[in-house]
Amino acid sequence: MLNRQPFTVGFPRADMHALLAPDILHQVIKGTFKDHLVTWVEEYLIRVHGKAGAAVIMADIDRRFVHISTFSPSDYLSIYPLYRIAAVPQFPGLRRFPQGRGFKQWTGDDSKALMKVSCNHHFVCIGTITSSFGH
Amino acid sequence: MCSMFHIALADRQHENDPHFRNFRRQLFHTTLHYILQPLRAGMETPEVVKCADGHFRRIVWSLGPYIADYPEQVLLSGVVQGWCPRYVSDAILPVVCCNAHRSCRCTAPPYDLDGEGYVRRSHVHTRALLDTFDAKALWDDYGIVSHIVVSLFPLSPLSRCLHKRLTC
Numbered sequence: 151m152l153n154r155q156p157f158t159v160g161f162p163r164a165d166m167h168a169l170l171a172p173d174i175l176h177q178v179i180k181g182t183f184k185d186h187l188v189t190w191v192e193e194y195l196i197r198v199h200g201k202a203g204a205a206v207i208m209a210d211i212d213r214r215f216v217h218i219s220t221f222s223p224s225d226y227l228s229i230y231p232l233y234r235i236a237a238v239p240q241f242p243g244l245r246r247f248p249q250g251r252g253f254k255q256w257t258g259d260d261s262k263a264l265m266k267v268s269c270n271h272h273f274v275c276i277g278t279i280t281s282s283f284g285h
Numbered sequence: 286m287c288s289m290f291h292i293a294l295a296d297r298q299h300e301n302d303p304h305f306r307n308f309r310r311q312l313f314h315t316t317l318h319y320i321l322q323p324l325r326a327g328m329e330t331p332e333v334v335k336c337a338d339g340h341f342r343r344i345v346w347s348l349g350p351y352i353a354d355y356p357e358q359v360l361l362s363g364v365v366q367g368w369c370p371r372y373v374s375d376a377i378l379p380v381v382c383c384n385a386h387r388s389c390r391c392t393a394p395p396y397d398l399d400g401e402g403y404v405r406r407s408h409v410h411t412r413a414l415l416d417t418f419d420a421k422a423l424w425d426d427y428g429i430v431s432h433i434v435v436s437l438f439p440l441s442p443l444s445r446c447l448h449k450r451l452t453c
Contacts, residue, residue, distance in 0.1 A: 154415060154431045156363050157318040159408050162328050164348040166362050167371050167406035171350035180354050 184261045307432050310360055321348070362406070368428030373404040 158164040195204035324346060331343035353361065362370035404410065414427055423429040 154363070155408055155411055156361060157314040157321075158348060160318055161321065161325060161348055165408050166351070167408070169348060169351045170358050170362060170370055171352055173352045176352055176354040185355070 179261045179265065183265055188264075303432070307430075310363070310430070313360055363411075363430050364406075365424055365428040365430055369406075371406055373406055373410075373427055 156166040158166040327346040334344040358370045
């Protein structure tokens, strides 16, 4: 960095701290949802259920879409709302996740699509978590 | 405008090395500086440009908004990871602020960005802090990264190397 400050010191009327502008993709979709919410829920599951238990739950979330032949109404009415992510049926505008959420490299579209099917499930999970804190 | 951008990569073992992180930050900033340097003339001297409405106007160009995710914002603004790249606070609380990042340490809430206790970061403010405090105080109290690893002025081998690559 020139003189230990951002490169914008070398340009007129340019202050990096003022130029940094928030946008929905980077701050809301990537920052809040993918980097924070999804990661937080996964870390919570590991802390509560242990690594193996969390892996089972997360695999279950992903599994239900691949093995469509084993899909049954009881799966859909599972007592764990978080499991319903992948059991979402086909619907225009909803993307399906046959391989679960195991992307090697997330794109913005992946995050946005996952938000559509899982956002309410994460919030229900959080609701379950916060309600159990009171006990 | 197309340009070749160097992204410094390292083995996993060096990723957390402070020297490498410093080098990567300085490489990033120097690269952007040299890439944008040809446009600088138009930032001080007006140019006559035909605008979209068909009229000709004298235009003075400036750098515009930069959108990036939080890790890149940290790299760009020279703040410590976890601090807000736009505001300085005099208390460190992990709240989600204007930047929507979970460990952001800015206490300026989105509805009160101009309230008391929060200072908006600027180059002028940072310059004053750099002249006053040492690196440790800057890091701990203001979330500013101020280490120097290499000299980036024209005579240094690193910048000569960079300059040669960028002008090929």
